[in-house]
Amino acid sequence: ETGVTQTPRHLVMGMTNKKSLKCEQHLGHNAMYWYKQSAKKPLELMFVYNFKEQTENNSVPSRFSPECPNSSHLFLHLHTLQPEDSALYLCASSQWGMDLYGYTFGSGTRLTVV
Amino acid sequence: AQKVTQAQTEISVVEKEDVTLDCVYETRDTTYYLFWYKQPPSGELVFLIRRNSFDEQNEISGRYSWNFQKSTSSFNFTITASQVVDSAVYFCALRTYEYGNKLVFGAGTILRVKS
Numbered sequence: 001e002t003g004v005t006q007t008p009r010h011l012v013m014g015m016t017n018k019k020s021l022k023c024e025q026h027l028g029h030n031a032m033y034w035y036k037q038s039a040k041k042p043l044e045l046m047f048v049y050n051f052k053e054q055t056e057n058n059s060v061p062s063r064f065s066p067e068c069p070n071s072s073h074l075f076l077h078l079h080t081l082q083p084e085d086s087a088l089y090l091c092a093s094s095q096w097g098m099d100l101y102g103y104t105f106g107s108g109t110r111l112t113v114v
Numbered sequence: 115a116q117k118v119t120q121a122q123t124e125i126s127v128v129e130k131e132d133v134t135l136d137c138v139y140e141t142r143d144t145t146y147y148l149f150w151y152k153q154p155p156s157g158e159l160v161f162l163i164r165r166n167s168f169d170e171q172n173e174i175s176g177r178y179s180w181n182f183q184k185s186t187s188s189f190n191f192t193i194t195a196s197q198v199v200d201s202a203v204y205f206c207a208l209r210t211y212e213y214g215n216k217l218v219f220g221a222g223t224i225l226r227v228k229s
Contacts (some may be wrong), residue, residue, distance in 0.1 A: 108157040
């Protein structure tokens with residue numbers, strides 16, 4: 001596979017559930033990102049991982065827990081979410097410090113919290 | 115502070131019309147990079163163009179063209195002879211060293227091209 005792959009594409013979960021979003025890239029990039037895209041709001045950067053180390057957490061609530069076991073995989077663990085957390089969650093990757101194409105994005109996971 | 119403003123929330127045009135999407139940015143850095151991305155209904159953001167702050171030359175790629183003007187801090191995107199397949203959300207983004215090389219996005223402009 002090429003590019004950035006996100007699974008699942010769609011997810012419906014209750015507020016008491018625990019689920020995980022997965023992101024995988026085979027581009028040889030060393031930085032990965034989670035963005036949240038809510039309706040009528042700008043893309044919000046949530047987390048940044050650079051060489052598997054978390055370098056940024058943009059005041060994201062603890063009910064969102066990222067994990068980066070290696071430079072090719074990124075997870076977002078979800079628990080006790082709120083309805084306002086319903087959004088499109090986009091994963092991206094890049095070669096840190098090289099900005100030729102900005103980031104490569106996945107197709108996102110459409111999350112609905114009920 | 116880094117900021118990208120896309121004042122046009124939604125634009126509707128009829129096929130074959132030309133359309134310009136506006137982007138205004140703010141940064142204190144003298145070295146920065148500007149991007150345009152397209153987000154079709156499938157969801158992924160597709161890279162369209164990157165421009166660095168030292169290159170004010172306008173660019174044309176097929177029906178797409180970009181007008182970069184540092185004097186007005188604008189990086190506008192024009193689609194000539196629009197097509198239905200151009201319907202998407204278009205994002206302008208800014209990347210600066212001051213902001214740790216992270217992309218800052220505008221709110222996006224929804225473009226609807228009707229046949």
